[in-house]
Amino acid sequence: MTITIAIDAMGGDYGPPVTIPAALDVLAKHANLHLILVGDTSIIEQVLTNHAYDKSRLRIVHASQQVLMDELPSQALRTKKDSSMRIAINQVKEGSASACVSAGNTGALMATARFVLKTLPGIDRPAIVSTLPTKNPQKNVRMLDLGANVDSSPEDLVQFAVMGSVLTSAVDNIQSPKVYLLNIGEEEIKGNELVKQTAALLTQSNLINYQGYIEADALHSGEADVVVCDGFVGNVALKTTEGVARFISYLLKQAFTRNIFTKLIGLIARPVLKTVAMRIDPSRYNGATFLGLQGIVVKSHGGASAHAFAFAIEEAIIEAEKQVPARIKHEVEQRLTSSSSPNGSN
């Protein structure tokens, strides 16, 4: 099956010098892959001249504008109709590409994707989902929402649970992913109103493999396949994870460079420390998906390296191969309809 991915070549902190080498790297790995590089043709062509690649599987679509990293989403939506981001999303809308990948401004990407592609029938709000490593090297956990929605309703969270479940099932080949609801354990009747009401809905729905509550210190334990939460809470958890990992790596670096002896020890310990760094390397987990849209949109970290950006493209490829939006559409029809009318046609 031929897969075509549109890439916002201009997006991110570095643009073409990062996005294009990553794109060519992935192109070389997948014989069935076609790429559309969207952006300033002259800049893209200039970067391409330095590389060898299969020209029959790559084409450029020109875009005269670029969305800035700090631009307001509403402004980008209104004034940047010929931006590389918008045109890349248009490729998906028009059916020229099965997915698009951008390292651009998250808010603008979400607003534009939602405006151009629309949400799937039965989905009120798209969610951002990403993977986190667990103790089990063979298994990641997917968490959503990571910041697309704040003040979510219980119904939103149920939709997130269905979408996360479908994505994990399709991409990770897990037949019935274990879905947990993020909660805290301090309260007598645990959780806030949102969590309690969502739990009631998820418990009723026997079509999701709902396992109950999980606390944030168990995110990396490997028990959950999917963790569902409001976007404010999910974003705080994700950013906390990044902050703690960076803090510990700062402390390690500091400790190993304190003096000539610690530097020597650091040199000796380096290969071992590197294996740990690789397991939690954010590059490997780069590529957050906007779930719930009529099309696949994968968001790379703005500061991603070419190595990291390639992972985001790989995520887009697998979601395109597995036709994730069509599956979500199907499952939403099946699951949310049957759960809202449990005594329906039977």
Place this chain on the structure above:
Amino acid sequence: MTITIAIDAMGGDYGPPVTIPAALDVLAKHANLHLILVGDTSIIEQVLTNHAYDKSRLRIVHASQQVLMDELPSQALRTKKDSSMRIAINQVKEGSASACVSAGNTGALMATARFVLKTLPGIDRPAIVSTLPTKNPQKNVRMLDLGANVDSSPEDLVQFAVMGSVLTSAVDNIQSPKVYLLNIGEEEIKGNELVKQTAALLTQSNLINYQGYIEADALHSGEADVVVCDGFVGNVALKTTEGVARFISYLLKQAFTRNIFTKLIGLIARPVLKTVAMRIDPSRYNGATFLGLQGIVVKSHGGASAHAFAFAIEEAIIEAEKQVPARIKHEVEQRLTSSSSPNGSN
């Protein structure tokens, strides 16, 4: 100034074998300290026989019951009126002690403390506050609420900001602590309704040194002295921190014990790794304060070692010395009154 601290000797996963050695250790360090050990007299006396200590500064108050770690707070409140936890809190209520420390059931401790001591005038709901390490070894950050309240109101968060500010000012000798509001950065108009409304209130109040929003990846950066958030969000951030730290230390341990060579390298690197482990050692940050009550209650982690439990007692001592509840009462009268009627008597 003589300080008397009541200790729930039976609380926590281990009880007297942990709480008593910790108590005696701290007693030896502070000549002005008196301790009341609350619990089963015969068990306490038995543990005490193995130790030398200044008998004139320690007494036992008998309690015939014990709150279990998994007991429902409402049940503990109703049926455990002669528990070591309740009697320890009573010591504070009656003025026999300036503070109490317990490693017992968090929910039961909060419910009992709130019932017995009551909140300070002007404070609607007590908050749980704790310290986290930052890149700056001389500086910690205090975060609240960590789980006492969910579905907080903007007014609650303003009260947390005032209380956190007073505590930090008193204990850390920072004249005008920098207070931040935890937020996420994905939304165009950032944050959820709670955060936006709280920000509006904090911006109006020129008596708190409010610095604006902070994202969760900057918790350890050292810029903030106090970070304010709803208890659900704060608990998720705290638990995420614990989970990530544990996950990374698991990966390090695994990497260094893979084979004979990595074990040897681990042996060499151990002293350096230990300096890092010490910086983020949860023992050092043990002791969460229930802020906003008419008395000082410090909660130790249930699984704390004697070493860790001693830190919780130290926290209680310093808060007692600085008379934190009286200061909060004073500041609440000053600040919340003046901020709610800015054009008042002047």
